[in-house]
Amino acid sequence: MARIGIIGVGKMGLSHLAIFGAHPDVEIVGIVEPQSFVASAVKSQTGIETYKNHERLIDETRPDAIVVATPSVTHVEVASYALEHDVQVFVEKPLTLSSADSWRLSQLAVSRGLANQVGYHNRFIGTFQEVARLVQAGAVGQVYHVDGKASGPVVTKPKTGFTWRSKKSEGGGCLHDYASHVVDLMNFVVGPPKSVVGARLHNIYSKDVEDAVYALFDYAGGFSGQLETNWSDETHRKMSTTIAVYGSHGKILADRQELQVFLKKGASFEQYPEGWTTRYITDLQAPVSYYLRGEEYSAQVDAFVEAVDKRNPHPQNSFESAYATDWTIDRIIERDKAGR
Numbered sequence: 001m002a003r004i005g006i007i008g009v010g011k012m013g014l015s016h017l018a019i020f021g022a023h024p025d026v027e028i029v030g031i032v033e034p035q036s037f038v039a040s041a042v043k044s045q046t047g048i049e050t051y052k053n054h055e056r057l058i059d060e061t062r063p064d065a066i067v068v069a070t071p072s073v074t075h076v077e078v079a080s081y082a083l084e085h086d087v088q089v090f091v092e093k094p095l096t097l098s099s100a101d102s103w104r105l106s107q108l109a110v111s112r113g114l115a116n117q118v119g120y121h122n123r124f125i126g127t128f129q130e131v132a133r134l135v136q137a138g139a140v141g142q143v144y145h146v147d148g149k150a151s152g153p154v155v156t157k158p159k160t161g162f163t164w165r166s167k168k169s170e171g172g173g174c175l176h177d178y179a180s181h182v183v184d185l186m187n188f189v190v191g192p193p194k195s196v197v198g199a200r201l202h203n204i205y206s207k208d209v210e211d212a213v214y215a216l217f218d219y220a221g222g223f224s225g226q227l228e229t230n231w232s233d234e235t236h237r238k239m240s241t242t243i244a245v246y247g248s249h250g251k252i253l254a255d256r257q258e259l260q261v262f263l264k265k266g267a268s269f270e271q272y273p274e275g276w277t278t279r280y281i282t283d284l285q286a287p288v289s290y291y292l293r294g295e296e297y298s299a300q301v302d303a304f305v306e307a308v309d310k311r312n313p314h315p316q317n318s319f320e321s322a323y324a325t326d327w328t329i330d331r332i333i334e335r336d337k338a339g340r
Contacts, residue, residue: 001025002308005063007032007054007078009042012092012119013069015292019301020067021046022290026305029061054078058085065115065308068092071164072171076101083108088115088311090304094180094329095322097171102326106319115307117300117315118322120184122241124299126284127259131243131252132189134261139269140247146190146217146225147246148182152239154231158205166209173209175201175329178239179229184325185243186217186225192324193217193225199335204232215332227332256294257281 004026006017013033020026031050033039039050051057058066058081065088068078076096082089083105095102095118109116122128135143154174155166164170165177186193195218201210211232217225231239242255249267253260259279261272268274288298300317307315314320 001027002065002305003027003029003061003063005030005032005057005061005066007057007066007068008070009033009038010069013067015297016067016069016301017046018292019290019298023301023305025309029063030057032057054081058082058087063087065089065304072097072176073164073169076105079105080108083112083114086112086114088308090117090119092119093184093322094118094171094176094326095319096326097176099323099326099330102319102323106323109319110313113311113313115304115310115312115315116319117304117307117317118319119300120181120317120322120325121294121296121300122181122185123188123317124296124303125256126281126286127254127256128185128188128243130259130279130284131245131254134252134269135189135245137269139249139261139263139272140245140252141249141267143190143221143245143247144223145246146186146223147244148186148225148227148242150178150182150229150239150241151233151236152178152231153234153236154178155205155211156232156234166206168209173206174211174229174231175213175332178231179213179227180325180329182227182229182241183328184322185241186227187321187324187328189243189245190219190225193328194220196328196331196335198339199332200339201336213332215335259284
């Protein structure tokens with residue numbers, strides 16, 4: 001039985017509380033929430049003890065692991081304290097706001113033999129997992145381009161109030177809060193880029209953060225990549241993420257619901273014949289015991305609980321893989337500044 005503490009019970013914290021709380025091999029030993037009215041409401045509904053800060057929870061309950069669902073700017077402090085006290089850590093994305101900090105955390109976790117994971121849930125979606133498998137197995141031949149996109153109606157008008165997501169210094173903005181998912185997905189499928197050759201961050205409605213991100217990548221394998229994310233796109237009802245991979249034998253297109261594979265004549269692969277094949281998430285997603293928002297959220301929790309049990313410092317979505325995403329984000333910021 002893994003004894004786990006939840007740090008922060010905002011939108012994602014409450015989601016994690018529900019999923020971890022329903023897990024048969026997990027005991028929630030405490031919750032950190034600095035806002036008294038939120039903490040009291042959660043405690044009254046769950047009976048779980050609440051704490052004002054992560055230090056008190058860790059020192060008093062000695063958990064096996066914690067889940068960090070606080071503003072991005074706080075991740076370094078909370079994760080460092082936990083790892084230094086032999087506590088395994090799940091952190092909501094992005095890992096940190098600096099690839100140097102992310103690398104340090106990844107090395108600290110590995111050196112202490114502690115499970116570490118970041119909440120990039122796309123890696124647990126069946127369609128995207130099949131994309132990665134097919135590409136890495138050579139189904140589309142030599143890759144020459146990868147295209148990752150995400151759009152949604154998060155910020156659709158100028159805002160008068162501010163939260164941490166609208167403050168650059170706290171990790172807000174489309175790049176860290178939205179594009180990071182797509183960068184990580186592209187890394188999952190084809191590996192990290194060698195360099196960022198062009199980037200633009202656009203303000204549409206926001207003042208302190210960007211609302212759209214566009215970037216061009218160059219990969220060590222000699223192929224190219226393009227990132228396009230926009231959280232001020234009202235043509236989508238909710239976040240829509242897609243990836244396309246182009247190769248010498250064909251191409252693959254996928255979103256959360258559907259996988260489309262086109263293979264050229266003579267390039268059939270396993271159950272994928274020449275021409276177009278369409279497969280759906282219902283055929284590709286492994287079942288989970290608890291459903292909330294999507295199977296991928298429970299699947300990543302299952303993976304972390306297993307990693308905690310085995311003290312596995314190299315699980316799926318490790319701090320090290322998240323470092324690669326943060327490295328790319330740093331390069332996007334640098335390239336945007338250089339081009340202005």
